[in-house]
Amino acid sequence: MTVPACCTSIIQGPFPRTAITVPLMNIMFEAAAACASGIEAGLRARGIKDVTVLAWAGDGGTVDIGIQALSGAAERGTNFIYICYDNEAYMNTGIQRSGATPFGARTTTTPVLGKKEHKKDMPMIMAAHGIPYVATATPAYPFDLMAKVMKAKEIEGTKYIHILCPCPPGWRYPADKTIEIGRLAVQTGMWILYEVENGEFKLSGPSRPLLKKELRRPVEEYVRLQGRFRGMTDEDIRRLQEWVDEAWERMKKLLAP
Numbered sequence: 001m002t003v004p005a006c007c008t009s010i011i012q013g014p015f016p017r018t019a020i021t022v023p024l025m026n027i028m029f030e031a032a033a034a035c036a037s038g039i040e041a042g043l044r045a046r047g048i049k050d051v052t053v054l055a056w057a058g059d060g061g062t063v064d065i066g067i068q069a070l071s072g073a074a075e076r077g078t079n080f081i082y083i084c085y086d087n088e089a090y091m092n093t094g095i096q097r098s099g100a101t102p103f104g105a106r107t108t109t110t111p112v113l114g115k116k117e118h119k120k121d122m123p124m125i126m127a128a129h130g131i132p133y134v135a136t137a138t139p140a141y142p143f144d145l146m147a148k149v150m151k152a153k154e155i156e157g158t159k160y161i162h163i164l165c166p167c168p169p170g171w172r173y174p175a176d177k178t179i180e181i182g183r184l185a186v187q188t189g190m191w192i193l194y195e196v197e198n199g200e201f202k203l204s205g206p207s208r209p210l211l212k213k214e215l216r217r218p219v220e221e222y223v224r225l226q227g228r229f230r231g232m233t234d235e236d237i238r239r240l241q242e243w244v245d246e247a248w249e250r251m252k253k254l255l256a257p
């Protein structure tokens, strides 16, 4: 496993008190995919085939600073799984906005009015690399998440999984609402659960009925539960809703008939 600077660096802990039970390299912020590429090449050179190489990085470490190393690894077809756990800001250093922060969210670098740009669509960027497997997930649907990781493990080549991870202090809500907020992200359509297998797009269980707009809950329900969105005006919420609906229209065109 490789882990760049992020909140996981804290969970993994300093040797010998690590909570992770596999060999792990804590690497520079931008280098998760580059380091994992090196490990994969080393294993290949030694003829070792029964080890899964996993890069595990935050959204800042993936969609901003780590994107070039990740894109290079995907272009080379590096045989590894790259997981981005996305709490939608640089949380370890105290909530700075990232490319993955959604429109309207207040962070320490987008203080009063919230972020004015929309979230970068990283899973689609990875799908455009033509890699064999891309998936989105959230721990609010744990069996869907586990099934995707197990599937990725059996596929040869570059696999990318993007996990939306609600963060109580960063999103400003009580911790016992974590599952509810993860589910609302999906039910409002803010976060679409899908897989791209060899170029073929497929919606995953909880997102499948939501192609019908009337079955999606309004994004306002998701926004109102979180303090980070407190600065949003009604017009902002309308804009966010429009962005969600447009994402679904694009998804509709990509799905196999």
Ligand SMILES: Cc1ncc(C[n+]2csc(CCOP(=O)(O)OP(=O)(O)O)c2C)c(N)n1
Pocket: 005, 006, 007, 008, 029, 030, 057, 058, 059, 060, 061, 062, 087, 089, 090, 091, 092, 093, 098
């Ligand atoms: C080159 C570099 N710049 C800045 C930092 C400081 N830094 C450490 S962790 C972090 C935030 C990481 O954000 P993200 O990747 O989203 O992971 P999270 O902390 O949210 O889990 C930053 C800015 C660093 N370690 N290296």
Ligand SMILES: [Mg+2]
Pocket: 058, 059, 060, 085, 086, 087, 088, 089, 090, 091
């Ligand atoms: Mg983050």
